[in-house]
Amino acid sequence: xxxxxxxxxxxxxxxxxxxxxxxxxxxxxxxxxxxxxxxxxxxxxxxxxxxxxxxxxxxxxxxxxxxxxxxxxxxxxxxxxxxxxxxxxxxxxxxxxxxxxxxxxxxxxxxxxxxxxxxxxxxxxxxxxxxxxxxxxxxxxxxxxxxxxxxxxxxxxxxxxxxxxxxxxxxxxxxxxxxxxxxxxxxxxxxxxxxxxxxxxxxxxxxxxxxxxxxxxxxxxxxxxxxxxxxxxxxxxxxxxxxxxxxxxxxxxxxxxxxxxxxxxxxxxxxxxxxxxxxxxxxxxxxxxxxxxxxxxxxxxxxxxxxxxxxxxxxxxxxxxxxxxxxxxxxxxxxxxxxxxxxxxxxxxxxxxxxxxxxxxxxxxxxxxxxx
Ligand code: ZN
Numbered sequence: 464x465x466x467x468x469x470x471x472x473x474x475x476x477x478x479x480x481x482x483x484x485x486x487x488x489x490x491x492x493x494x495x496x497x498x499x500x501x502x503x504x505x506x507x508x509x510x511x512x513x514x515x516x517x518x519x520x521x522x523x524x525x526x527x528x529x530x531x532x533x534x535x536x537x538x539x540x541x542x543x544x545x546x547x548x549x550x551x552x553x554x555x556x557x558x559x560x561x562x563x564x565x566x567x568x569x570x571x572x573x574x575x576x577x578x579x580x581x582x583x584x585x586x587x588x589x590x591x592x593x594x595x596x597x598x599x600x601x602x603x604x605x606x607x608x609x610x611x612x613x614x615x616x617x618x619x620x621x622x623x624x625x626x627x628x629x630x631x632x633x634x635x636x637x638x639x640x641x642x643x644x645x646x647x648x649x650x651x652x653x654x655x656x657x658x659x660x661x662x663x664x665x666x667x668x669x670x671x672x673x674x675x676x677x678x679x680x681x682x683x684x685x686x687x688x689x690x691x692x693x694x695x696x697x698x699x700x701x702x703x704x705x706x707x708x709x710x711x712x713x714x715x716x717x718x719x720x721x722x723x724x725x726x727x728x729x730x731x732x733x734x735x736x737x738x739x740x741x742x743x744x745x746x747x748x749x750x751x752x753x754x755x756x757x758x759x760x761x762x763x764x765x766x767x768x769x770x771x772x773x774x775x776x777x778x779x780x781x782x783x784x785x786x787x788x789x790x791x792x793x794x795x796x797x798x799x800x801x802x803x804x805x806x807x808x809x810x811x812x813x814x815x816x817x818x819x820x821x822x823x824x825x826x827x828x829x830x831x832x833x834x835x
Contacts, residue, residue: 473805485523487680491689494531495555496540499562501739502724502731509721510688511568527679528571565750567833573679581657583674584666588646596707602649602662608642615699646670669700687715722765752777758810792822
């Protein structure tokens, strides 16, 4: 893939992506109710690497990574542990930040918390009501989502399975269409509540990210990033809500969905009992080696973690450090490292060239991929 002479762009997902200045990157962040596992780490390390490669190519980047601290899963977990949900969320967020620092992930420019953007969800909801893209039923405001599965390239049956899996309750009889989702929902005793024109309530998950994105980056972003499992329904609805509110046609110029990490033959999930925790791995290997383990593969492909892969990743990092110390090296190798990274974030090729050529090519790879 060539870059069509665009010095300011990169190739992403096989297509050139010319960038605006600054490039705007929205990364769907965590719901702070649990410790960080390798699947989360892969998403955030790759999003960080995307931003670094764009910066390397000469374009400044503004990154938003939100914190979904108003969420029914969080409320439920805090109640189970008999902790106030606010305090619980903040505690988990602190642990998350420590893990991100250990993985040398640059802090985002904006880290909005959902609780601070409830007023923006209300504003978005009002706009969508005014444009006819939403309707109210007994304190719940639904977004009209009948067209969202098709826009995401899914047939309705496949989309129904995913909507149920991610808690969108397509069976709720109050909706005009199973794919309508709440922008706003009333809160009973067990849930946090904010005043609104539709009574005390709380925002829906997709609406929170839509509002936080618009508030921090505006109505269009260059890249919307997250784990591949967020593609539908979350990213599809977040995008549809913003586009319906702004009339801009589309919210994200490009999606960046990082391949899901499996372990023991299944997707990593608490319910499956196969979580690989980042803090456990960091007790036996460095953050840089773990970063290399996550990055030395195609970003969009799902993969399976094996404990045996940690030592080879640490060994490859050592090779890279040795190569960086060499006096040899060439400008051509530096250009090849740069070109590989700009070509769909081909880290594996960049590392191969860097280790082989050594010198400045290796140092460039270490700097750009934050492997020091
Ligand atoms: Zn999100």
